[in-house]
Amino acid sequence: MTNESHHNPARLQELAQAFTVLPNENKASDARREELIDKPAFGQLFSDSMAHMSWTKGEGWSDRRIEPYAPLKLDPGASVLHYAQEVFEGLKAYHHADGSVWLFRPDANAERLQNSARRLYLPEVSIDDFLGSVAALTMQDVKWVPTRREYTLYLRPFIFASEPFLGVRAPEEVEYCVIASPSGPYFPGEIKPVSIWVENKYFRTGPGGTGYAKCGGNYAASLLGEYRGIEQGCEQVCFVDAATQTYLEELGGMNMMVVHKDGHVETPSLTGSILPGITRRSIIQLLQDDGHDVVETMIALDQLLEDIKSGEVTEVFACGTAAIVTPIGRFKSETFDIEVNGGKPGELTMAIRNQLLGIQLGEIEDPHNWMWKVC
Ligand SMILES: *Cc1c(COP(=O)(O)O)cnc(C)c1O
Secondary structure: OOOOOOEOHHHHHHHHOOOEEOOOOOOOOHHHHHHHOOOOOOOOOOOOEEEEEEEEOOOEEEEEEEEEOOOOOOOOOEHHHHHOOEEEOOEEEEEOOOOOEEEEOHHHHHHHHHHHHHHOOOOOOOHHHHHHHHHHHHHHOHHHOOOOOOOEEEEEEEEEEOOEOOOOOOOOEEEEEEEEEEEOOOOOOOOOOEEEEEEOOOOOOOOOOOOOOOEHHHHHHHHHHHHHHHHOOOOEEEEEOOOOOOEEEEEOOOEEEEEEOOOOEEEEOOOOOOOOOHHHHHHHHHHHHOOOOEEEEOOEHHHHHHHHHHOOEEEEEEEEOOOEEEEEEEEEOOOOEEEOHHHOOOHHHHHHHHHHHHHHOOOOOOOOOOEEEOO
């Protein structure tokens, strides 16, 4: 089935018109594009076009355009290259069975980008410009939205300080771009629980830091911990709070949920060092709709390990736009190595994954009007 959009596509289309489509001599041929998007990996391939606008201290945002996808001209002195003044978003365009193309809660991404920009002292992009830019790019490159099930056009909006200046200050020249990447599943193949390294030495953020902002710097800070985990045979890293090293926070790019045997679900509360995931928020809603008690709380690692051993905790999963829902099958650190649910995907984990994916693909009802039809 396909839902009627509660969000009027005419509004998105009108906002998109603020972005002028420039000529593109470099488009891939139909045959080439179809070959490329047949089975892309995640995030390696980019579409024909990008959305772009520019900001200066005096003028604000201007020059809204859809231009050919191409390398940026960037001065080597550009602030972002030295001081990492960058924030980003990630959302997907979904192809539905009737040929229409939809976004999932793009208004939530727009708001979060504003919150992230404020934290990094970058100018905000208005909600209308955000929605207009992602809609304009999706419409322009609609043929790049893969039709294979679970394949999507991943949209990556980002803001960065571009002025050539080596002093540290509030930026005076800033760029905003959206690029689009036809992508297959983040973890290809059948759903397989991941093993998690619990990092206790190198943290991605700390109290008063940038943890709640979606900024490139958090990812740069997470890599050393991530690779300590990979050296230990784990696929992902989980961070604990830097201040006390007691409480579970999140993975490098996904939030976490813990399922108890009585059916209630716990997830780390948004303390400021955790990224407020839209997938997290949506799953909380779907679980509550389904009668589950969901508790946002501080989850102590020691207690979690004990609860997994005793059977009190039956499932743990990670969630985020890219991978949707990923079961966690194992936690490891220098001092423990423990399996969750016999290393198998949990029942509720898979049910919530199928429900969320079903809504995104237009296969089941969308009770909260999360989907926005683009075209
Ligand atoms: C983007 C991100 C998430 C997931 O957020 P979604 O809105 O669900 O995609 C979680 N943690 C971090 C650190 C992130 O950057």
